[in-house]
Amino acid sequence: MKIVQVTDEVSLKRDLDAGTSEQREAVEKIIQDVREKGDAALLSYTEKFDGATLDSLLVEKAEVNAAYEQIDPGVLNAIRAAIVNIHDFHQRQVQQSWMTTKEDGTILGQKVTPLDSVGLYVPGGKAAYPSSIMMNVIPAQVAGVKQITIVSPPQKDGSIPASVLVTANELGITTIYKVGGAQAVAALAYGTETIQAVDKITGPGNIYVALAKRAVFGRVDIDMIAGPSEIVVLADENANARYIAADLLSQAEHDERASAVLVTPSQDLADEVKAEVIRQLETLPKREIAQASIQDYGAIYVTKDLEEAVNVTNELAPEHLEILTEDAMSLVGRIRHAGAIFVGPYSSEPVGDYFAGPNHVLPTNGTARFSSPLSVDDFVKKSSVISYSKQAMKQNGASISALARLEGLEAHARAIDIRLEDE
Amino acid sequence: MKIVQVTDEVSLKRDLDAGTSEQREAVEKIIQDVREKGDAALLSYTEKFDGATLDSLLVEKAEVNAAYEQIDPGVLNAIRAAIVNIHDFHQRQVQQSWMTTKEDGTILGQKVTPLDSVGLYVPGGKAAYPSSIMMNVIPAQVAGVKQITIVSPPQKDGSIPASVLVTANELGITTIYKVGGAQAVAALAYGTETIQAVDKITGPGNIYVALAKRAVFGRVDIDMIAGPSEIVVLADENANARYIAADLLSQAEHDERASAVLVTPSQDLADEVKAEVIRQLETLPKREIAQASIQDYGAIYVTKDLEEAVNVTNELAPEHLEILTEDAMSLVGRIRHAGAIFVGPYSSEPVGDYFAGPNHVLPTNGTARFSSPLSVDDFVKKSSVISYSKQAMKQNGASISALARLEGLEAHARAIDIRLEDE
Structure with missing residues (x-):
């Protein structure tokens, strides 16, 4: 697992499989x-x-x-x-x-x-x-x-x-x-x-x-076409390296192309997590998959401070984000892009996969910038309802047909005029 | 404009232009x-x-x-x-x-x-x-x-x-x-x-x-890739044929492939609207476009009763629906699929295009079955937030790791177990 001092652009984006x-x-x-x-x-x-x-x-x-x-x-x-x-x-x-x-x-x-x-x-x-x-x-x-x-x-x-x-x-x-x-x-x-x-x-x-x-x-x-799964852990020096390593591996075991990333201002934590990942990998049944994922798509980004770590996290726009910092809840408001945000040491990502209640179908591949978890909204549709009154037509009809004519749509204007004429 | 006794399947669907x-x-x-x-x-x-x-x-x-x-x-x-x-x-x-x-x-x-x-x-x-x-x-x-x-x-x-x-x-x-x-x-x-x-x-x-x-x-x-515009007017014998004809033409002038349809149980209204459409077409600046649209994609469906007219309307799932019947508002609850529903004689479709307030970007081509008007929802995204407590972890951890193991995801289970062990 590579430890990287953040310098330039970071991204979780991988090419989607478009098929042959x-x-x-x-x-x-x-x-x-x-x-x-x-x-x-x-x-x-x-x-x-x-x-x-x-x-x-x-x-x-x-x-x-x-x-x-x-x-x-x-x-x-x-x-x-x-x-x-x-x-x-x-x-x-x-x-x-x-x-x-x-x-x-x-x-x-x-x-x-x-x-x-x-x-x-x-x-x-x-x-x-x-x-x-x-x-x-x-x-x-x-x-x-x-x-x-x-x-x-x-x-x-x-x-x-x-x-x-x-x-x-x-x-x-x-x-x-x-x-x-x-x-x-x-x-x-x-x-x-x-x-x-x-x-x-x-x-x-x-x-x-x-x-x-x-x-x-x-x-x-x-629904969305999901890409490989992702987790970003945003942590400071107080976080438990064993928990973080276990959570990173829980994503990595899904797929060789899954991505598990730690973002932290603490070089010590970075080193500890790296060692823990290697240690815990040893006994995993899906070791080969997890190892490939960690090698190719895993990373530890060390930032100059927590502020920069938050910015990097927003740039990554991860599917799953865990925040393991002091007063983790206070950072939630600064997260602009994430499918699901897991706050504090007991909010291990599998808690959300199975049990807590929120949906585990989440935007991947950086699409958390503009997409949402699967929700009730995805199974309803909306219809606008407009019941215009005679009085409203009399009062606003001229404005409406003026706007229609501005766009060169004479039949639109006449549909209004024919009602105004009757008054 | 063809007048058709409804017998079998009806549809507004046209092939989307996928480009050469x-x-x-x-x-x-x-x-x-x-x-x-x-x-x-x-x-x-x-x-x-x-x-x-x-x-x-x-x-x-x-x-x-x-x-x-x-x-x-x-x-x-x-x-x-x-x-x-x-x-x-x-x-x-x-x-x-x-x-x-x-x-x-x-x-x-x-x-x-x-x-x-x-x-x-x-x-x-x-x-x-x-x-x-x-x-x-x-x-x-x-x-x-x-x-x-x-x-x-x-x-x-x-x-x-x-x-x-x-x-x-x-x-x-x-x-x-x-x-x-x-x-x-x-x-x-x-x-x-x-x-x-x-x-x-x-x-x-x-x-x-x-x-x-x-x-x-x-x-x-x-946003959605919009197809040609559509209007369906659901009307009974009390409706004003001149208004209906004007509203049908206001869609027809958009595009040769636009679709303007009247669904009514009244043969008399069907005949009147047909005559009015022909009459009003005469003096339209965009006569050629509107005429082509009416000829190729326009229709008047005569149904055996209002019940059947409502069913046909739902089958069509139109972008714009006007209801011009006695007590039109009472039918709104029976409309399952429509982008926008215009209720009563003064709710001419251009009222919604320009002025009333609801969005005019609406699902076309039958997609009102599952899509909604453009809305504030389209410019936000949601993130789930999960802050699990130590007590909740102790109480539910075993259930969570059991579910993970049921799916063969051992690393998921261990991310939970490692926290339970610490207690």
């Missing part, structure tokens, strides 16, 4: 096939890519019941507690419709309406994270989305991991289809005999899923 | 040039595409002062009144940061932060709409964005239309650059010697502008 032209063509073909052949295409691709021969795409109630047998009761309780916390946090994001009235009788407003339907992509195999299901489904449910569909690629024996089925069931989601990849995204965007088309597709996936989401975007909405 | 491969390559080259050569590239493209040879990109104060001489005082007053109304409406969209505390000492919250900087593209020539400036700048200002830059292609003599300069000045915007096309978008995304890079680019433009916005998306944020 072969991959993009393969995805286009799959989408076309699903549009033309529907379920038959889904079953055939599932056989080809997942090695599973299915009679039916839909997960049966009996499979869900069987899944409960495989889940440790302690884990089940943890899932239930997490759901309560996540639900509670997102409930606070709910925006109400509002209306305002004017003395001339005009009514203006903003109507908030949940999306009709959402599809959630859940990756297969080792990346089938129950926490992703909670983090995507709960804001949609809180928003009031009525139809929520989960798609996930089956294992070779045609099954879906027990943790996925149990988590979905705990959330009350019963519509789960055994299909993954670009074919699942195509099915959610266009619909098939079995799978109903939805208005928005969210959830992580491999490059084929990402390319398929890009391809159907516009027809349906999608 | 020549256009996409031209845009890529322009972006590359601006990145490499900065201002020199901007000045050279401005000479090439706009026919203007400039000494300086920045609009001078003297030019702004001179612009006021050219503006009719009545129009200036209308601009000022519109600004007040638009500001007032958007002020109501402001979301506050919030925090919530738990008895165990945990603090959770959502911090709302304005974007640092925004660039607004204003098209040149006849499409230089002062109303677009108001509708893009005001929500950004209300959000608290400090740096707002306007770019707009100059006319051959190197000038920017007076209406643009005056409107910008009335809004307090002094950073206006004489540059348009893909080169302006590239400058806003990457910065040049003169033009500072921004975090988000908004505003309409031609195909080159749209392609450039797509190309820089990810590095910076962009």
